[in-house]
Every structure is written in structure tokens, then in C-alpha cells.
Amino acid sequence: MLVFTIRRIIQAIPVIFGVSILVFLMMHLVPGDPAQVIAGEAASQQTIDQIRERLGLNDPIPMQYLQFVTNAIQGDIGTSIRTGQPVADEVFSRFWVTLELTVYSMILSTFIGLIAGIISAVRHYTVTDVVVMIIALFGLSMPNFWLGLMLIQFFSINLGIFPVSGWGTPEQIVLPVIALGTAGAAIIARMTRSSMLEVIGQDYIRTARAKGVKERIVIYKHALKNAMIPVVTVIGLEFGTLLTGAVLTETVFSINGLGRFVVESITARDFPAVQGSVLVIALIFILVNLLVDLSYRFLNKRIDLN
Amino acid sequence: MSNDADVLQIQDLQTSFFVDDGEVKAVDGVSLDIPKGKTVGIVGESGSGKSITSMSVMRLIRNPGRIKGGSIHYNGEDLLQKTEKQMQKIRGNKISMIFQEPMTSLNPVYTIGQQISEVIQIHQGLSKKDALSKSVEMLELVGIPSPKDRVKQYPHELSGGMRQRVMIAIALACNPELLIADEPTTALDVTIQAQILDLINELRRSLGMSVILITHDLGVVAETCDYVAVMYAGKVVEYADVHTLFKEPKHPYTVGLMNSLPRHDMDQDELNVIEGNVPKPGEMPEGCRFAPRCPFASDICTNELPDLMETEDGNQVRCWIYSEKWDGDPEVNVKNDYQTARSQ
Amino acid sequence: MTTKLLEVNNLKQYFPIKGGVFGRTVNHVKAVDDVSFYVNEGETLSIVGESGCGKSTTGRAVLRLDEPTNGNIQFNGENLLDLNKKEMRKKRKDMQIIFQDPYASINPRQTVRQVLEEAMAIQDAVPKSERVDKMMELLDTVGLGSHQLDRFPHEFSGGQRQRVGIARALAVDPTFIICDESVSALDVSIQAQVLNLLKNLQQQYNLTYLFIAHDLGVVRHISDRVAVMYLGKIVEIGEKKEIFDNPKHPYTKSLLSAIPVPDPSHKQERIVLKGDVPSPIDPPSGCRFHTRCPFATDKCRDEKPELRKTETMTGTHEAACHYIEDIEAGRHKAAE
Known part of the structure; x- marks a missing residue:
């Protein structure tokens, strides 16, 4: 287990490097001169030169990258052009809000998705199965910003149950979490269903029944643990989708989180801020995937050290 | 109808699968008695219904399959009348099952x-x-x-x-009275197969249980079974004690099966195969199921389905040749004439 | 005068095992370890053994479907391992393989016509104008009937699919065919049909077979000579009659005695082997069979036995055991 963990961590290093290169190149891949883009169309040559100097854009690109990485390791991911504050501070002050939103949505997705998936699989070919899967298809097809707007229209404006915007109080949390978590719940439901169906057809389920095990225990003890293996992957991947989905949800509900910060930074051509935020999001994504891989080992004893 | 000497009595069991194309009669009127303390082999090729028969005994047939009719008496009680809860108390306790794929x-x-x-x-x-x-x-x-x-x-x-x-x-x-072994050694190598068969035999003797052994391997049957039922296309075509079955097989299918078997202990020039294929579920012949592949088939065989008939030695065979209605060569001997009949 | 069509010498096939933090090669699965044999033109050599003995790996290595670790494979006097990829592909026109699961080895979306067309086109074995005629002829030859040409694999039964597989192999007029458990998945009555077909085709086209199987009944029926493998080594090889009626290696003997005979009055002395086949990662020293052999001694543990012939063996019969003569003469007895 330890060797496995260490190997997974070591394997993550090249990925982190790859991500850092991509994030770094982002600025240079934008057509035209980054300094010109940051300064805007109407800026004077002097302003552009100043920006260029401040961002170190005059150095050769490999040098710039080296500087970028060295700084990042020390926790310095640049200074926001818009606010003049270190990007790291800006990101971390907003990060917890986004993390909360994502984690709550994820809990919601997982909970609803698993239950719906299991019910669907156990009642395979019945009306329940069809209804659950149609609902799941709807959930999957609705963009989260649109669902957010509909929820606001119905629950906040028409019924006045929940507030329109903001984050912090329990009432404020409900709608954004539903808006963001629905698609994930649908995906997890579908995945759980197909995985459960596959597992239920396995020989060892037949063995369990032949042993005289009650059907309920066959499902929850013998089938579910095996069916969870692919579902966990989806849940892990879903975390990434939720993080990016948070960008739109935060905008719709005016939540001052990382997502909205990124959107605002893009609009304001605040390159260091975008770069820093993307880097942080990417690192979290890698971390979550690492955790997913490790949880495999726990679920599936067959993944050997080899 | 209850017989103390039998641990299990299957009567006219019918199990079907209801698929898009219609009903597939996987087991079509199987009757079989399992004597106490004995091993009964069910032999047949894929699609013969041998595994579905055993799954029906355990009442483990799942949708879209359904047991349509018949009875399975175990110690005087009909398993088909039991509730799922009562069955759970029997499975793994009184009647146990092992399967083909240990992996x-x-x-x-x-x-x-x-x-x-x-x-x-x-x-x-x-x-x-x-x-x-x-x-x-x-x-x-x-x-x-x-x-x-x-x-x-x-x-x-x-x-x-x-x-x-x-x-x-x-x-x-849990010391079951009946063990159903569904192709228990098919996935194993021969030296391991020998170990497992020895083990089952030894435990059957020491624990005094009965065994239903489902297999396609006539060698396994010969070495381990007391009685044998040969199944073809959802029906039992021959039931006999193991010695009679191998010495004097009566049904043309049984004979064909034995002739098809390449032997490791003797030389054969050519295998006397059974021509053609097992009938597809939707295309079951009207008369005897085996008639289209049978070298002896005559008019009655293609038109009328024979019953499982008792023979002089107390065994059973489902073939017109052994009935009074037989309209073919009256002198025919299935075992000796198979090769000549086939080449005609 | 018989000529050797295929001659394999000192074939080794090691598969690396990755492990540790950095995924280095920590060990090897010695699937085939120094195996030599030959197949004469027009004959059938069978390789038998239990799962994991390396019989299928040997077949794959001969066709270079897996690149062998070491050895020499002479086909028609040419060393196959010297050929580059393109030349090897050309060679496969003469060397075909038929697998166990015909369904898995035929594209389910192709009709029989497309399957055969593709086989012919890849090797350019048959001129385009003659292909359809040839296909019809092939289907008749394998007993499917030319009217089945435009059917899909799922419309056939297992036995018929295997006939399609045979037709595909024959489509390029090969001289040599490897049958890798080709009849193992089939029901007995269908298996017999396919075996008869393979035998007839061999006579008709003077084919040479390398027949890989675990069923000794099938092997006895189809082979001229037989090689018995255990844990990556050939332990006994020779004419069929010798192997079945005069086996010398304790493993061959126990293998033969383990097969149930379809005759309830036949009571044979069964040599039941203890335990399982050891891992090919770290095979036993000396004779690989010594951990399960009832006759094993210290010598068996220390010294590798070579294939050799004794006075009581005829033809090309050889076995790799230190104690052939002693066991025969009753001087060396099985341990209790």
C-alpha cells in the first residue's frame, strides 16, 4: 500500500509539471503581444513597455518559465493587475467558498446519484427504472446556469423561499448546490445503474443467492461494493467538472468565489490572476484524482502492487 | 408419488425465457428422480437445458426467465410452491450448488x-x-x-x-442433503479436475449426500455417476444407470455423442459425428427434437414427439424405435448400426 | 524423405514484470524456457499441457505475434527472427493461425465475404477477379455452403463460426496452420465435425499443423507426433503412439491417468498429483516437475534433465527425466 501510494505521488509530478507549462504558456499562446492585450488597444507604447518590464516579458521564454516555477514553489503566483494584491491571497480568500460549494454539490450528487442508480438497477425494466432514467437524462441535459436561473425564478422570485444571491447562510446554500449538483447526480445515477447491472449479472452474485443470502443483502453487501469501483472514478472526475461548473453557478448567484474571480479576471485581461487561479484549480484536480486512485486500492483488493 | 428412496423428484418441469422473439422453452417437461445418497449425472451439450434445470431446482431463475409448470418435490414438499423466504432457508443449507467458473x-x-x-x-x-x-x-x-x-x-x-x-x-x-454441481471441473486442468472429482466423491460418501452432476464430459460421468440423464433440446432423451448407458446406449443421440468423442485411450480413424447443429430455440422441430440429425429418423419421428418410455431393463428412453408404433426397420440396433445408417 | 517445414531451436519467451516505486522490471514470467522441436511437412505436431505451461505462447512466438526473447525459428529453411516486419507480414501468407474463440477473432460487423476479401487483399494472395469464385469454393470446402457468403458472424453457431475462421485461414493458401485450442470451445458433436474437417483439409491441401490443445483425446485423434509441455519446458516428445501407449515421463503418465475414461467398467490406477502448478516467475530448480513428482529425489531438485532417448523408446520419442530406466525396471519407486 505504501509503495503504491508513493508511486502514485511520484507519478503525479510530471503531470504537475505539464500543467505548470500549459498554464504558463497560456499567456503566450494568446494571439499578439500579451502586454498589448493586457494594456488594451488604446494603451501607449510606454504603458506596454512598463507592463512588459513588470511581468518580465523581455526575458527569453525558458527563463520566464523558470522564474514562474521558482516563484510558484515559494507560494508566489504573481500579482493581480486589477487589484494589485498577490494572486495567492486573492485566490485563497475566495477558494474556501468555492470548495464549500463544490463539496456540498458533490455530496448531493453522490447521495442522490447512488440511490437513484441502485433503485434503477434493482428495478431494471420496470416503470421506476424508466422514470428515474428519464429524470436523469433531464438533469444531464440542463446547463447548470440555466437551471440556476430557473431555480431563482421559481423559488426566490415566485415563492420567495430562498434568497436570490450570496453565500454563507443555510438558505443561501440550497439553490446553488442544487443547480451545480444536479448534472453530477444524473451522471452518477447512470453510472451506478450500469455498474450495478453489470455486477448483478456476475457469477459471485449467483453464488450469494445460492447460499441463501437475502436479496437485500445480496444488493447492498455483495453487489454494491463491487459496483462502486467504477463509480468512484466518475465521482472523482465529477469533482473537476463541479469545480469548473462553479464558475457559472457563482456568476448566476453572485457568489464571491474562485469561479467568479476567474471570470472577472478574464474580462479584465488580468493574466496573472487567471494564471494563478487555473494553476490552483489544476493542482486540486490532480490531488482529488490521487485520492480516487488510492481509494481504489481500498475498494478493490485485486489491484496488486504489481 | 412420494418415494422415500428419492431426495428429489422433478416432475414435468417447464422453464422458459420470454425474450423479444418470443418464448424460448429452455426446459420443456423434464422429469427426473434423484435417489438418496447417489450421484445423478445430467449430460448434454450447450442449450440442452441441463443448467437451467439445476437453476430451476434452486429457484434461481431470473427475469426474463420463469418456471412455467411442473413440480419439484424435496422431502415431500414442492419447492415450486415455496415462498422466496422459505427458499432462502433451503438454499445453501439443504440444497447447495457449485458452479462452473471458480475464478x-x-x-x-x-x-x-x-x-x-x-x-x-x-x-x-x-x-x-x-x-x-x-x-x-x-x-x-x-x-x-x-x-x-x-x-x-x-x-x-x-x-x-x-x-x-x-x-x-x-x-x-451446512451439511446439505443435495449438492448440485454445475460443470464443476470444466474450467479446470485435468490433473486438478481429478483432484476435485475425487474430493466430491469422497465427501458424498462420508457425508451421505446426493449429488446432481451437470456436465458435458462423458468421461466425468462414467467415473463419478450412478445414474445418468441425457438431455437434448430441453428434454431428457435417455435415463439409465451408468453401466447400462455406456454398454447399451439406446437413444441415437446418446450413441452419436459417444461416437463423437475423441478417445485418448484408443485409436480412431474417423469420428462418427452427429451431422448438423442443435435446433435453434425458435425453430424446434415438430416431432422428435433430434429427428433432423438422426440417421434412423423415419416418418413418425418427424411428425410426432415420442414420450419418455420405460424399457425392459427399467430405464427410460425417448425414441420411437423402442415403441410399438415404430415404422422403420424393425431389426435396427442403434448402437451397432449407427455408422452404417449415418453414411447412407 | 520427410523435410522439416518448421524447426524451432532454444526458443525462449520471457515476459517482464514491472514493480517497485519506479516500475522497473523486477522479474520475468518464463513462459517458454528453452524449447526445441520441429514439424515435418504434411504432419501434425500437437503441443499439450495444462494452462500456463506455455503451449499457446509457443505458438504465438512462432508466428512472432509476440516477439520471442531468444531462439531460432526456421521456416522453410529461413530464420523468421531475421525477417523485418514487412517480410514477416509476407511470410504470414504461408503461416496462418486459428484461435479458440472464433467470435472474438472475427469482426462482428463484417460479413463472411468481407472477412475473406480482407484476408485475400492483405496478402494479395488471389487476383481480384478470381476472389468471389475462390470464396464460394472455400465455403463449400469448409462445409458452410456458398449461399452463406453474405451472412454476419452472429448468424452462425459456434461450430459454423469456427468454420469461417478456418475458411479465412485457408483463403491465402497457407502451407502451415497453427490451431490454438481451435476446437476447445465447441460442443462434442460439433467438435467432432470440425476435427474431421481439419483432417480432411490436411490431406486435400497437404497442410502442416501445429496443434495446440489441452484435450488429450482430441490430440490423439489429430496428431502424428505430440510434445508434452510443463511449466515452459517440453518434458516429452515423440510419435503419438509412443506418447499415449508408452509414456516415460512421470508427468505425462499422471496427465494421461487423470483423464476420465468414458467407460464405467474401466478402473484405472490414477496417479493423483498433489498441489498446483508452481509459478513460472520463479520455477523450481532442476527438473521443474520435481515439486509434484512422486518419484522426485535430490538429484531432480539439483540437476536439469535433458530430453533423451532410452532403449525402450522408439522413433523420435524422447523424455526429460533422470529416472526413466530405473522407474521402468522397478528400481526406483514412488514415494508414499
Whole structure:
């Protein structure tokens, strides 16, 4: 287990490097001169030169990258052009809000998705199965910003149950979490269903029944643990989708989180801020995937050290 | 109709699968008695309905399959009339089953010990600790070395032969009266097969249980069974004690099957094969199911389905040749004339 | 005068095992370890053994479907391992393989016509104008009937699919065919049909077979000579009659005695082997069979036995055991 963990961590290093290169190149891949883009169309040559100097854009690109990485390791991911504050501070002050939103949505997705998936699989070919899967298809097809707007229209404006915007109080949390978590719940439901169906057809389920095990225990003890293996992957991947989905949800509900910060930074051509935020999001994504891989080992004893 | 000498009496069992194309009669009127303490083999090729028969006894037929009719009497009670809850008390307790695929028949995420203990806890109400020590005893009984360590292992850490031994340990943990072994050695190598068959035989004798052995391998049947039912296309075509079956097979299918078998202990120039293929479920012949492939088939065979008839020696065969209605060559001897009839 | 069509010398096939933190090669699965044999033109050599003995790996290595670790494979006097990829592909026109599971080895979306067309086109074995005629002829030859040309694999039964597989192999007029458990998945009555077909085709086209199987009944029926493998080594090889009626290696003997005979009055002395086949990662020293052999001694543990012939063996019969003569003369007895 330890060797496995260490190997997974070591394997993550090249990925982190790859991500850092991509994030770094982002600025240079934008057509035209980054300094010109940051300064805007109407800026004077002097302003552009100043920006260029401040961002170190005059150095050769490999040098710039080296500087970028060295700084990042020390926790310095640049200074926001818009606010003049270190990007790291800006990101971390907003990060917890986004993390909360994502984690709550994820809990919601997982909970609803698993239950719906299991019910669907156990009642395979019945009306329940069809209804659950149609609902799941709807959930999957609705963009989260649109669902957010509909929820606001119905629950906040028409019924006045929940507030329109903001984050912090329990009432404020409900709608954004539903808006963001629905698609994930649908995906997890579908995945759980197909995985459960596959597992239920396995020989060892037949063995369990032949042993005289009650059907309920066959499902929850013998089938579910095996069916969870692919579902966990989806849940892990879903975390990434939720993080990016948070960008739109935060905008719709005016939540001052990382997502909205990124959107605002893009609009304001605040390159260091975008770069820093993307880097942080990417690192979290890698971390979550690492955790997913490790949880495999726990679920599936067959993944050997080899 | 109850007979003390039989542990199980299957009467006119019908199990069908209802698929898009219609009804597939996988088991179509099977009647079979299992004498106490004996091993009865059910032989047949894929699609003959031999496995579905055994799954029907366990009442483990799942959607879209359904047991349509008949009765299965176990100790005087009809299993087909029991509730699911009553069946759960019988499965793994009074009637146990082992399957063809030892590699996939054990749950990969639970230890061997947990999987044996479960059946003991369910049916004998032992505590977790007692069930585990009983599991160790069971592993010892089925000949697994260092059972104390093995109970902590997961299925993937064991070889195929070892896993089949574990399956046997699970099946026998509650001292069943009847063991159904569905192709228990098909997936195993011959030297391991020999070990497993010896083990089943030995345990049957020492525990006094009855065994239904489902197999396609006539060699396995000859070595382990007391009685044999040969199945073809959902029906029993011949039922006999093992010596009679091999010495004087009566049904043309049984003879064809034996002739098709390449022998390792003698030289054969050409195999006297059965021509053609097993009929597809939707295209069952009207008369005898085997008629289209039978070298002896005459008019009556293609038009009328024969019953399972009692022969002089007390065995059973489903073939017009042995009836008064037979309209072909009256002197025909199925076993001796098979090759000549085939080449005509 | 018989000529050797295929001659394999000192074939080794090691598969690396990765492990540790950095995924280095920590060990090897010695699937085939120094195996030599030959197949004469027009004959059938069978390789038998239990799962994991290396019989299928040997077949794959001969066709270079897996690149062999070491050895020499002479086909028609040419060393196959010297050929580059393109030349090897050309060679496969003469060397075909028929697998166990015909369904898995035929594209389910192709009709029989497309399957055969593709086989012919890849090797350019048959001129385009003659292909359809040839296909019809092939289907008749394998007993499917030319009217089945435009059917899909799922419309056939297992036995018929295997006939399609045979037709595909024959489509390029090969001289040599490897049958890798080709009849193992079939029901007995269908298996017999396919075996008869393979035998007839061999006579008709003077084919040479390397027949890989675990069923000794099938092997006895189809072979001229037989090689018995255990844990990556050939332990005994020779004419069929010798192997079945005069086996010398304790493993061959126990293998033969383990097969149930379809005759309830036949009571044979069964040599039941203890335990399982050891891992090919770390095979036993000396004779690989010594851990399960009832006759094993210290010598068996220390010294590797070579294939050799004794006075009581005829033809090309050879076995790799230190104690052939002693066991025969009753001087060396099985341990209790």
C-alpha cells in the first residue's frame, strides 16, 4: 500500500509539471503581444513597455518559465493587475467558498446519484427504472446556469423561499448546490445503474443467492461494493467538472468565489490572476484524482502492487 | 408419488425465457428422480437445458426467465410452491450448488473466511467468531493447506483449483442433503479436475449426500455417476444407470455423442459425428427434437414427439424405435448400426 | 524423405514484470524456457499441457505475434527472427493461425465475404477477379455452403463460426496452420465435425499443423507426433503412439491417468498429483516437475534433465527425466 501510494505521488509530478507549462504558456499562446492585450488597444507604447518590464516579458521564454516555477514553489503566483494584491491571497480568500460549494454539490450528487442508480438497477425494466432514467437524462441535459436561473425564478422570485444571491447562510446554500449538483447526480445515477447491472449479472452474485443470502443483502453487501469501483472514478472526475461548473453557478448567484474571480479576471485581461487561479484549480484536480486512485486500492483488493 | 428412496423428484418441469422473439422453452417437461445418497449425472451439450434445470431446482431463475409448470418435490414438499423466504432457508443449507467458473464465482472484495462464514451465520446462527473457526475446519475438510492463513486471503490470491475447493467448502458448510454441481471441473486442468472429482466423491460418501452432476464430459460421468440423464433440446432423451448407458446406449443421440468423442485411450480413424447443429430455440422441430440429425429418423419421428418410455431393463428412453408404433426397420440396433445408417 | 517445414531451436519467451516505486522490471514470467522441436511437412505436431505451461505462447512466438526473447525459428529453411516486419507480414501468407474463440477473432460487423476479401487483399494472395469464385469454393470446402457468403458472424453457431475462421485461414493458401485450442470451445458433436474437417483439409491441401490443445483425446485423434509441455519446458516428445501407449515421463503418465475414461467398467490406477502448478516467475530448480513428482529425489531438485532417448523408446520419442530406466525396471519407486 505504501509503495503504491508513493508511486502514485511520484507519478503525479510530471503531470504537475505539464500543467505548470500549459498554464504558463497560456499567456503566450494568446494571439499578439500579451502586454498589448493586457494594456488594451488604446494603451501607449510606454504603458506596454512598463507592463512588459513588470511581468518580465523581455526575458527569453525558458527563463520566464523558470522564474514562474521558482516563484510558484515559494507560494508566489504573481500579482493581480486589477487589484494589485498577490494572486495567492486573492485566490485563497475566495477558494474556501468555492470548495464549500463544490463539496456540498458533490455530496448531493453522490447521495442522490447512488440511490437513484441502485433503485434503477434493482428495478431494471420496470416503470421506476424508466422514470428515474428519464429524470436523469433531464438533469444531464440542463446547463447548470440555466437551471440556476430557473431555480431563482421559481423559488426566490415566485415563492420567495430562498434568497436570490450570496453565500454563507443555510438558505443561501440550497439553490446553488442544487443547480451545480444536479448534472453530477444524473451522471452518477447512470453510472451506478450500469455498474450495478453489470455486477448483478456476475457469477459471485449467483453464488450469494445460492447460499441463501437475502436479496437485500445480496444488493447492498455483495453487489454494491463491487459496483462502486467504477463509480468512484466518475465521482472523482465529477469533482473537476463541479469545480469548473462553479464558475457559472457563482456568476448566476453572485457568489464571491474562485469561479467568479476567474471570470472577472478574464474580462479584465488580468493574466496573472487567471494564471494563478487555473494553476490552483489544476493542482486540486490532480490531488482529488490521487485520492480516487488510492481509494481504489481500498475498494478493490485485486489491484496488486504489481 | 412420494418415494422415500428419492431426495428429489422433478416432475414435468417447464422453464422458459420470454425474450423479444418470443418464448424460448429452455426446459420443456423434464422429469427426473434423484435417489438418496447417489450421484445423478445430467449430460448434454450447450442449450440442452441441463443448467437451467439445476437453476430451476434452486429457484434461481431470473427475469426474463420463469418456471412455467411442473413440480419439484424435496422431502415431500414442492419447492415450486415455496415462498422466496422459505427458499432462502433451503438454499445453501439443504440444497447447495457449485458452479462452473471458480475464478468468478467468489466475490473479489471479501475474504475467503468471510464468504464461508456468511453461509454458516445465515443458516446456523453461529457468531462471527465461531463461524470463522468452522470455516477453517471446512477448508481443512476440502484439502486446502494452511487453512488458518487462507481464510484471511482474497479469492485472487488462490488458484482455480483452490477456489473450486473453497466453493465446495461453502456448499458443504451446512451439511446439505443435495449438492448440485454445475460443470464443476470444466474450467479446470485435468490433473486438478481429478483432484476435485475425487474430493466430491469422497465427501458424498462420508457425508451421505446426493449429488446432481451437470456436465458435458462423458468421461466425468462414467467415473463419478450412478445414474445418468441425457438431455437434448430441453428434454431428457435417455435415463439409465451408468453401466447400462455406456454398454447399451439406446437413444441415437446418446450413441452419436459417444461416437463423437475423441478417445485418448484408443485409436480412431474417423469420428462418427452427429451431422448438423442443435435446433435453434425458435425453430424446434415438430416431432422428435433430434429427428433432423438422426440417421434412423423415419416418418413418425418427424411428425410426432415420442414420450419418455420405460424399457425392459427399467430405464427410460425417448425414441420411437423402442415403441410399438415404430415404422422403420424393425431389426435396427442403434448402437451397432449407427455408422452404417449415418453414411447412407 | 520427410523435410522439416518448421524447426524451432532454444526458443525462449520471457515476459517482464514491472514493480517497485519506479516500475522497473523486477522479474520475468518464463513462459517458454528453452524449447526445441520441429514439424515435418504434411504432419501434425500437437503441443499439450495444462494452462500456463506455455503451449499457446509457443505458438504465438512462432508466428512472432509476440516477439520471442531468444531462439531460432526456421521456416522453410529461413530464420523468421531475421525477417523485418514487412517480410514477416509476407511470410504470414504461408503461416496462418486459428484461435479458440472464433467470435472474438472475427469482426462482428463484417460479413463472411468481407472477412475473406480482407484476408485475400492483405496478402494479395488471389487476383481480384478470381476472389468471389475462390470464396464460394472455400465455403463449400469448409462445409458452410456458398449461399452463406453474405451472412454476419452472429448468424452462425459456434461450430459454423469456427468454420469461417478456418475458411479465412485457408483463403491465402497457407502451407502451415497453427490451431490454438481451435476446437476447445465447441460442443462434442460439433467438435467432432470440425476435427474431421481439419483432417480432411490436411490431406486435400497437404497442410502442416501445429496443434495446440489441452484435450488429450482430441490430440490423439489429430496428431502424428505430440510434445508434452510443463511449466515452459517440453518434458516429452515423440510419435503419438509412443506418447499415449508408452509414456516415460512421470508427468505425462499422471496427465494421461487423470483423464476420465468414458467407460464405467474401466478402473484405472490414477496417479493423483498433489498441489498446483508452481509459478513460472520463479520455477523450481532442476527438473521443474520435481515439486509434484512422486518419484522426485535430490538429484531432480539439483540437476536439469535433458530430453533423451532410452532403449525402450522408439522413433523420435524422447523424455526429460533422470529416472526413466530405473522407474521402468522397478528400481526406483514412488514415494508414499
